[in-house]
Amino acid sequence: MAALLLGIGLLVGGGFAALLARRSVRWTTFLGVGSAIAGCLAGLIPAGRVLLGGAAPSLRMAWDVPYGAFFVQVDALSALFLLPIFGLSALAALYGAEYMAAHGDGRAPATTCFFFNLLVASMALVVVARNAVLFLVAWELMALASFFLVTHEDDDERVRDAGWTYLIATHLGTAWLLALFILLGRGADSLDFDRFGPASGAGLLFLLAVVGFGTKAGFVPFHVWLPEAHPAAPSHVSAVMSGVMITTGLYGLVRTVTFLGPLPVWAGWVLIAVGVTSGALGVLLAIAQHDLKRLLAYSSVENVGIVALGLGLGLVGVQAGSAPLAVLGFGGGLLHVVNHALFKGLLFLGAGAVVRAAGTRDIDALGGLLKRMPRTGLAFLVGAAAISGLPFLNGFVGELLIYMGALGAATSPGSAGTVPALVVIAALALMGGLAVACFTKAFGVIFLGEPRSEHAARARDPGLAMQIPMQILAAACLLVGVCSPVLIGLLAPVLVQVTGLPIDAVQAEVTRMAHTLGWLVACAAGFLGLVALTAGLRRSLLSGRSVTAAVTWDCGYAQPSPRMQYTGSSFAQPLTELFEPLLGTRRRLSPPEGFFPSAAAFASETADPFREHLYRPAFAGIERSLSAFRWLQHGRVQLYVLYIALTLLAVLLWRLGEA
Amino acid sequence: MSAAAAVPALLALALAPLLLGVTSRTKAVMAGRVGRPLLQPYFDVLKLMRKGAVYSRTTTWVFRAGPVVGLASMILAAALVPFGGVPALVAFPGDVLLFVYLLAVGRFFTVVAALDTGSSFEGMGASREVTFAALAEPALLLGLAAVARGTGSLSLSTMLAGATGPVWAESAPVLALVAAALVVVFLAENGRIPVDDPATHLELTMIHEVMVLDHGGPDLAFILYGATLKLWLLGALLVGLAVPIHTGNAWLDVAAATAGMVALAVLLGLVESQMARLRLVHVPNLMVGATVLSVLALLLTVR
Numbered sequence: 001m002a003a004l005l006l007g008i009g010l011l012v013g014g015g016f017a018a019l020l021a022r023r024s025v026r027w028t029t030f031l032g033v034g035s036a037i038a039g040c041l042a043g044l045i046p047a048g049r050v051l052l053g054g055a056a057p058s059l060r061m062a063w064d065v066p067y068g069a070f071f072v073q074v075d076a077l078s079a080l081f082l083l084p085i086f087g088l089s090a091l092a093a094l095y096g097a098e099y100m101a102a103h104g105d106g107r108a109p110a111t112t113c114f115f116f117n118l119l120v121a122s123m124a125l126v127v128v129a130r131n132a133v134l135f136l137v138a139w140e141l142m143a144l145a146s147f148f149l150v151t152h153e154d155d156d157e158r159v160r161d162a163g164w165t166y167l168i169a170t171h172l173g174t175a176w177l178l179a180l181f182i183l184l185g186r187g188a189d190s191l192d193f194d195r196f197g198p199a200s201g202a203g204l205l206f207l208l209a210v211v212g213f214g215t216k217a218g219f220v221p222f223h224v225w226l227p228e229a230h231p232a233a234p235s236h237v238s239a240v241m242s243g244v245m246i247t248t249g250l251y252g253l254v255r256t257v258t259f260l261g262p263l264p265v266w267a268g269w270v271l272i273a274v275g276v277t278s279g280a281l282g283v284l285l286a287i288a289q290h291d292l293k294r295l296l297a298y299s300s301v302e303n304v305g306i307v308a309l310g311l312g313l314g315l316v317g318v319q320a321g322s323a324p325l326a327v328l329g330f331g332g333g334l335l336h337v338v339n340h341a342l343f344k345g346l347l348f349l350g351a352g353a354v355v356r357a358a359g360t361r362d363i364d365a366l367g368g369l370l371k372r373m374p375r376t377g378l379a380f381l382v383g384a385a386a387i388s389g390l391p392f393l394n395g396f397v398g399e400l401l402i403y404m405g406a407l408g409a410a411t412s413p414g415s416a417g418t419v420p421a422l423v424v425i426a427a428l429a430l431m432g433g434l435a436v437a438c439f440t441k442a443f444g445v446i447f448l449g450e451p452r453s454e455h456a457a458r459a460r461d462p463g464l465a466m467q468i469p470m471q472i473l474a475a476a477c478l479l480v481g482v483c484s485p486v487l488i489g490l491l492a493p494v495l496v497q498v499t500g501l502p503i504d505a506v507q508a509e510v511t512r513m514a515h516t517l518g519w520l521v522a523c524a525a526g527f528l529g530l531v532a533l534t535a536g537l538r539r540s541l542l543s544g545r546s547v548t549a550a551v552t553w554d555c556g557y558a559q560p561s562p563r564m565q566y567t568g569s570s571f572a573q574p575l576t577e578l579f580e581p582l583l584g585t586r587r588r589l590s591p592p593e594g595f596f597p598s599a600a601a602f603a604s605e606t607a608d609p610f611r612e613h614l615y616r617p618a619f620a621g622i623e624r625s626l627s628a629f630r631w632l633q634h635g636r637v638q639l640y641v642l643y644i645a646l647t648l649l650a651v652l653l654w655r656l657g658e659a
Numbered sequence: 660m661s662a663a664a665a666v667p668a669l670l671a672l673a674l675a676p677l678l679l680g681v682t683s684r685t686k687a688v689m690a691g692r693v694g695r696p697l698l699q700p701y702f703d704v705l706k707l708m709r710k711g712a713v714y715s716r717t718t719t720w721v722f723r724a725g726p727v728v729g730l731a732s733m734i735l736a737a738a739l740v741p742f743g744g745v746p747a748l749v750a751f752p753g754d755v756l757l758f759v760y761l762l763a764v765g766r767f768f769t770v771v772a773a774l775d776t777g778s779s780f781e782g783m784g785a786s787r788e789v790t791f792a793a794l795a796e797p798a799l800l801l802g803l804a805a806v807a808r809g810t811g812s813l814s815l816s817t818m819l820a821g822a823t824g825p826v827w828a829e830s831a832p833v834l835a836l837v838a839a840a841l842v843v844v845f846l847a848e849n850g851r852i853p854v855d856d857p858a859t860h861l862e863l864t865m866i867h868e869v870m871v872l873d874h875g876g877p878d879l880a881f882i883l884y885g886a887t888l889k890l891w892l893l894g895a896l897l898v899g900l901a902v903p904i905h906t907g908n909a910w911l912d913v914a915a916a917t918a919g920m921v922a923l924a925v926l927l928g929l930v931e932s933q934m935a936r937l938r939l940v941h942v943p944n945l946m947v948g949a950t951v952l953s954v955l956a957l958l959l960t961v962r
Contacts, residue, residue, distance in 0.1 A: 367777070370719045381721075381771075390767060391760045403756050404813070410957075411808050422804065422957055426950075429800040432760070433793030436767055440789055444774030449782075450717055519751035523735060526749075530731035534881065538727060541877040545711035552715040552776045553873050566774070566782020574790040578943055 001057035004074060004128065007043030007086070008121045010035050015117035022110030025101070032113025033097040036120060040090035043124055046074050047082035051490050058130070067191040068133035072125070076493040077258075080334060081127045081251045084341035085244045089120040091469035095349055096236035098465035099356065112152055116237060119145040119245070126248050132181040132191035139177070139248075143170040146245060149237045150229045162228035169225035173215025177252070180208040184259065198261025206267050209256040210274065217249030219308065220278040221610045223301045227285070230300070231293035231361070235352025238293060242300045243345035247337045250307055254334075254498060257315070265319055271312030272420050276427045279305025281582065283434040287441065288576045288583055288606035290568060292351050292361045295442055296344065299387065302431060303340045307333045309424050310402045316417045317405070318499055325417050326499040327509035328405025331491050334498075336398035339480065343386040343395060346473035350380035353466055354446060357459035363442065363568040368451040373461045375471070377447045382474040384439035386481075389432050392524040394480035400520070401488075401513065403428060434575070441571045450562035482524055485517040569604055576606065584609050666913065667742035667895070672734070674917070675891035676700035676884065678924040685928025700887060704880045712876035717777040725772025726874060726881040732764040733888040739815060740892050743916030744905050746816035755803050755815050758892075759796070762848065765885065766792055773870040784869035787939070791854065791866065794946035795847045801953035802840040805833060806900065808960045819899035827903045836956035838901045843949035845893045849886070851927060853937045854945065894923050 014035020021027035050056055058073035074082065096116065100109040122145055125138035147170075151163035181191065183205055188195040199205060215222040226246070230238045257263070282301030289295040310333025317325025353376045354369060355361050370377035386393040406424040409417035451457040461467065480487060488510055495506045554560045576585045585606045592600040632643075680697040687694025696702070714722065738748040739758045747754075770788055773781040807813055809830060810821030827834055847854040850867030857868060871882050898919035906912055937945065 368717070370721065385767065388763070388767060389760065390764050391757055396760060400753065400756055404753050407753075407756075407804060407807055407813050410804055411811050411813065418961055422801070422961075425804050426797050426801055426954075429759075429797040430793065432763065433789075433796035436763055436770075437789035437793055440767060440770045440774065440785065444771050444785070448719065448721060448771065448775040449777030516751055516753045519749065519754070520757065523738075523749060523757060526738070527731060527735050530734050531728060534727045534731050534734075535724075538723075538877050538881070541708055542712060545876070547711055548713050549716045550713050552717050552778045554778055554780065560778070562777070564779055565777045566779045566786065570779075571774075571782060571786040574786055574939075575793070578790070 001046060001059050001072075001074065003042050003045040004047075004057075004072075004082075004124070005059070007039040007041075008124055010039035010042060011117040011121040011124075014039065015114040015121075018110050018113040018117070025109060028110045028113055029097050029101065032110070032117060033093050036093035036113075036117050037090045039117070040086040040093070040120065043082060043086040044090075047079040047086065050074050050076055050079035051083070051493070053493070063134070065133055067131075067185065069131045069192060070134060071131040071192055072128040072134070073130045074128055075497065077251070077254065077497050078127045080338070080491070080494050081244075081247060082124060084247070084338050085120065085123050085127065088243045088341050088345045088473075089123075089240055091472060092116075092236040092240045092345065092349070093120075095239075095352070095466050095469040096234070098463050099234060099236050099352055112149065112234065112237075115145045115148045116240075119149060119237075119240065123245060123248055127251050130193040132185060132193070135193075136174070136177065136181065139174060142245065142248065143167075143174070146229075146233075146237075146241055149241075150233045152234055152237070153232070159232045162225075162232040166225045166229035169215060169222070173212050173222065176208050176212030176215075180205055180212055180256070183208070193255075193259070196259040199259075202260040202262065203264040203267065205256070205260055206263055207270070209253055210270060213249040213252035213256070214274065215249070217246050217253070217308075218278070218301045218304045219274050220281050220301060220305070221614060223278065223282070224608055224611045224615055226301060227289075227294050227297040227608060230297040231291060235293070235348055235355060238296075238352070239345040239348035242297060242348055243341040246300060246304060247307075247341065250304065250311070250333075250337055254311065254330075258498060258500075263315065263319065268312045268315030268317075268319060269420060271308050271315060272423060273312075275305045275308030275310075275312055276423065277305070278302065278308060279427055279431045280434075283431050283438055284575070284579050284583060285606065285608065287434065287438045287572045288585055290363055290605075292354065292363050292366075292442065292446065293348070294361075295363070295438070296347050296351060299347075299435075299438065300340070300344055302435065303336065303344065303387070306399065306402070306428070306431065307336050307340070309333070309427060310336060310398075310405075313402065313405055313409075313417070313420065313424055314499065316420050317409070318501075320417050322409065322412075322417060323499075323501055323505045324509055324512075325405050325409045325421070326501060327495055327506055328401050328408065328513065330498050331488065331495055331510070331513070332398050332401030332403075332405060334491065334494060335401060335488070336395075339386070339394040339398045339477075342473055342476050342480065343383045346379060346383040346470060346477065347387065349466070349470050349473070350376055350383060353462045353470070354459070356462060356466075358453070358456045360453065360455060363445050365453040366446040366451070366456045367449045367453075367562065367565065368447075369456060369459055370447040372451075372457070372459045373447075375461050375467055379470040379474040380447065381443055382477055384443040386477040388435045388439045390436075392478075392481050392520070392527060394477045394484075397481055397484045397517065397520075399428060399432070400516075404513065404516065437572075437575060441568050445566075445568040445571060449565050452562050452565065452567070482521055485514040485521060488514055488517060573604075576604070582609070584612070663745055663909065664748050666745050667740060668737045668748050670742055670913070670917070671737040671740070671888060671891050671895070674920070675887040676704060678890055678894065678920060678927075679887050681921055681924035682928040682931070685925050686932045689928065689932035700883070704884050707875075707880035707883065708877050710876040712878060715776050715873055718775045718873075722772045722775040722873075723878070725768045725775075726878040726885070728768040729765040729772075730881040730885040730888075732761045732768075733885045733892070736761040736892055737888060740895050741816040741819050741899060742895055743899075743909070743913035744820055745909060745913060746820070750814045750816040752813040755807065755813060755818065758815060759800055759803070762889070763792075763796075765889070769870055769882075772874075776873045778873065780869050781872055784866050784872075787866045788870060791847055791942055791946060794943055795844050795949070798840050798946060798949035798953050799844045799848075801950065801957060802837045802844070805837050805953060805956040805960055808957065809833060815896075819896070820905075822900050822903055823905050824903045830959070833956045833959045834900060836952045836959070838897060840949045840952040840956070841893070841897045841900065843945060843952075845897055846927075846930075847942075847946065847949075848893055849890045852931045853934050854942055856936045891920070894920055898923055 018032030122141035286298035314329030409421035
C-alpha cells in the first residue's frame with residue numbers, strides 16, 4: 001500500500017513540479033515524465049504482488065466530507081486493472097517526452113505533463129477507491145484532467161467542439177452514477193463499498209451502472225464522445241484514454257456487479273445486446289473512417305463490445321450456475337481488457353509516429369511508410385494482427401476464452417445459456433472477419449504501396465523515446481499470447497471475486513483452459529518452425545536464380561502513378577455499401593463529363609449515425625425549449641445576487657412552514 | 660500418439676493438388692475437350708519452384724512474407740483436420756477455433772502482400788476478399804457450432820468422428836443444412852464459381868487470382884500449393900460430415916474418404932461447368948443464405 005500511495009504521490013507531486021518549472025522545457029520534461037515513470041513503476045509493485053497471490057492491502061483514513069472516507073484497497077480485481085493503467089501510462093509518458101518536444105508549436109509541455117500525471121493518478125485512485133465519495137471525486141478528476149488533455153490544441157475549432165462534447169457526455173454519465181451510489185448508500189446507510197450489500201431493485205441499479213459506466217466505456221449508443229475526443233488529444237494521451245481510461249468504465253461495471261448480489265435473468269442479456277451492437281457498429285464505423293485516429297477510436301468501441309460480450313456471458317453463467325460459462329466469460333472479458341490496453345496503446349502510439357512524420361491523419365494521403373519507417377511499421381503490423389484476433393498473439397487468447405465459454409454452453413444439452421451463447425458466437429465471428437478487413441485496410445493503405453503525398457514520402461522513423469514504448473508493447477502482445485497458459489492462472493483470484501464461485505471450481509476451469517492454451521502454445525512453436533522451414537526453402541530455391549526488380553505489373557500500363565492505387569475508401573467501399581442502411585455513408589460524385597473531361601471528384605463521408613439522428617435533434621430540441629428562459633441570464637451581477645437572496649428566502653420560508 | 664495420426668496430414672500434403680487436377684479434367688470432359696493431365700497442378704508447382712522471381716520495386720518484405728506465412732498456416736491447419744475417421748495429428752478441445760482463425764492468418768497475409776504492390780487490381784481483389792470472408796466466417800463458425808452441439812465436442816477429430824450413419828438417421832436435417840452451408844463456404848473460401856472465377860484474373864470479376872498477380876516463381880508455387888491445401892482441408896470437413904462411413908477398418912475408411920474427396924472434386928467441376936459466376940453484388944446474398952442455413956441447423960438442435 002505504501003508503494004501505491006508513493007506512486008500516486010510521485011505522479012501528483014511531479015505534475016506540480018513540472019508546472020513550477022514551466023519556463024524550462026528541459027526541466028519540465030525531466031520532472032514531469034520522470035515522475036510519471038517512477039510513479040507508475042512504484043504503483044506496479046502492489047498490483048503485481050496482489051496478482052501473484054499476496055494479501056490485499058487496505059488503508060482507511062478519516063475525511064471531513066459527509067459520508068466520505070479516504071478508504072482504499074488493492075484487491076485482485078483492482079490489481080488486474082492497475083497493471084495496464086500503470087504499465088501503459090509509463091510507456092506513454094516516455095513516448096510523450098519526445099512527441100511533445102517535437103511538437104514545436106510554442107505550447108509549453110508543462111500543462112500537458114501536469115494533466116497527464118493527474119489523469120494517471122486519478123485512474124489509479126478510481127480502481128482502488130472503496131468509498132463512493134472518494135470514487136466520484138477521483139472519477140471527476142479523471143474526467144477533468146482528460147478534458148484539458150483533449151483540448152490541448154485548443155486553437156482548432158474542431159478540437160474545442162470535441163472537448164465540449166466530451167465534457168457534456170462524461171457529466172451526463174456521472175449523473176447516473178450519482179443516482180446509483182445514492183440508492184446503494186441508502187440501503188446500507190454508508191457510502192463505503194464494503195458495506196454495500198445485495199440491494200432491493202438490483203435490476204434498476206444494474207441498468208443505472210450500465211448507462212453511467214457505459215458512457216465512459218463507450219457502449220453504443222453512449223459512445224458518441226469517444227470518436228471525437230480520442231483523436232483530438234495528443235497521441236500518447238489518446239493511447240492512454242483509449243487503452244485504459246475507457247476500461248475504468250468496465251471496472252466500475254464489474255465492481256458494481258459484485259455489490260448487487262443476485263441479478264435478474266435479463267442482466268446478462270442486456271450486456272450481450274450491448275456487446276453485439278457496440279461490437280458490430282464499432283467495427284463497421286471504423287472501416288468507414290478516413291482519419292486514422294478516428295478509425296482506432298471506433299475500433300475501441302468494438303473492443304469494448306467484445307469485453308461486454310464476455311461479461312454478459314459470464315453473468316448468464318453465474319445465474320445459470322454454470323461454472324465453465326461464468327469463468328470463461330468473465331475470464332475472456334477481463335483478459336481482453338488487458339489485451340486491448342496493449343494493442344490499442346501500441347496502435348495509437350504508432351498512429352502518433354505516423355502523424356508526426358507525415359503531418360496528416362488522412363489514411364488516403366499516406367502510403368509506402370513501411371520503407372520509410374520500418375520499425376514503426378513492424379510494430380504497427382504486430383498490433384494490427386493482434387487486434388484482428390490472429391492466432392498466437394494476445395488478441396486471439398481473449399477471444400478464444402469467450403468462444404470456448406460460448407461453445408461449451410452451446411454444446412451442453414439443456415443448458416440455460418444456449419441461445420445467448422449462439423448469439424455471442426455469431427457476433428464474434430462477424431466481428432473477427434470485419435476486424436481483419438479494418439486492419440488490413442489501416443496497415444495496408446498506410447504502410448504499403450507508394451506514398452500518396454509528398455509529406456508521406458519524406459516520413460522517417462521517430463527517435464528512441466518514441467520507438468522503445470512501441471517495441472515493448474509489440475513484444476508484450478506476442479508474450480501474452482505465448483505465455484497465456486501461465487498468465488491465465490493469475491486470473492483465478494479475480495474470477496473468484498467476480499463470479500462468487502468457490503476457488504476449487506474456478507481453479508478446475510482455469511486448469512482445463514490452461515491445458516487448451518498449452519496446446520495452442522505448442523501449435524505456435526510448430527507454426528514458427530513451419531514459417532522458418534518455408535522461408536528457408538524459398539531462400540534456397542531462389543539462391544543462384546535470377547531475382548530482378550521491376551515496376552508493379554499493371555496489365556501493360558507503362559506509367560503507373562501513386563494516385564492510381566486503391567485507397568482506403570475504395571478498399572472499404574464494398575462493406576460500406578453493403579451496410580449502408582446502418583452507416584448512412586454520404587457520397588458526393590461529380591463524374592467526368594464531355595469528350596474532354598477535365599475535372600471529376602468523388603468524396604464519401606460516414607458520420608456517426610447516433611450523433612446525427614439521435615443526439616443532434618434531441619439537444620437541438622432541448623436548446624429550443626430552454627431558450628425561452630434566456631431573459632433570466634443577462635450578465636447583471638446585482639440581479640444574480642438578488643436571485644440568490646430570493647431563493648434563500650424561499651427556502652427559509654419553506655423550512656419555517658414545515659416546522 | 661501413433662504413426663497413424665500423421666496419415667490425415669500426410670495425405671493432405673500429398674494429394675491436395677490432385678483435387679484441382681480432377682476438377683479441371685471434369686470441366687474439360689464436360690466441355691468436350693481432352694483436358695490437361697491429372698497431375699498438371701503438381702507439374703505447375705514444380706515448374707514454378709525452379710524459376711527465379713521478379714519483384715516490384717514498390718514491394719517490401721511483407722510481399723515476400725505473404726506466401727511463406729500463408730503456406731505455413733495452411734500446413735499447420737492440415738495437422739488439425741481428421742480424415743476418414745483417423746484423428747488429426749493435433750487434436751484438443753477448441754482446435755476447431757484455431758482452424759478457422761488459421762484461415763484468417765493466411766488471408767490477412769495474402770491481403771497485405773497484395774496491397775504491398777500498390778496496384779489497384781490487387782487492391783480490388785484484396786478488398787473483395789476481406790468483404791466476402793467476413794460474411795463467410797459466421798456461416799462457417801455457426802455450422803461448426805451446430806456439429807459441435809450435436810456431438811458434444813469442441814475438437815474437429817471427435818466432431819467429425821461423431822457424424823456416423825445412425826447420427827445421420829437421427830438428425831439428418833441438421834447435418835444436411837450444415838453440409839449445405841459448408842458447401843457455400845467451401846466455394847467462397849476457395850474462390851470457385853459461383854463466387855469467384857479461378858480461370859481468369861483479367862476481368863473486373865476476380866478476387867483471389869488477382870491478389871497474386873504480381874507473385875512469381877517459388878512464391879507463386881507456395882501460393883498455388885497453399886490454395887490446393889485449403890481446398891483439400893475445407894473439402895475434408897465437408898466429406899467427413901457428409902460421408903458417414905465408419906467400418907472400423909481404418910484402411911477402408913480412409914479409402915472411402917479419399918473416394919469422397921475425388922467425388923467432391925468431380926462435383927466441383929460439374930458446378931463450375933454448369934453455373935456462371937454470380938454478379939458481385941449478389942455474392943453477399945449467397946453468404947447470408949449460408950449463414951441462415953447454419954442458424955436453421957442450430958435452431959433444429961436447440962428445439
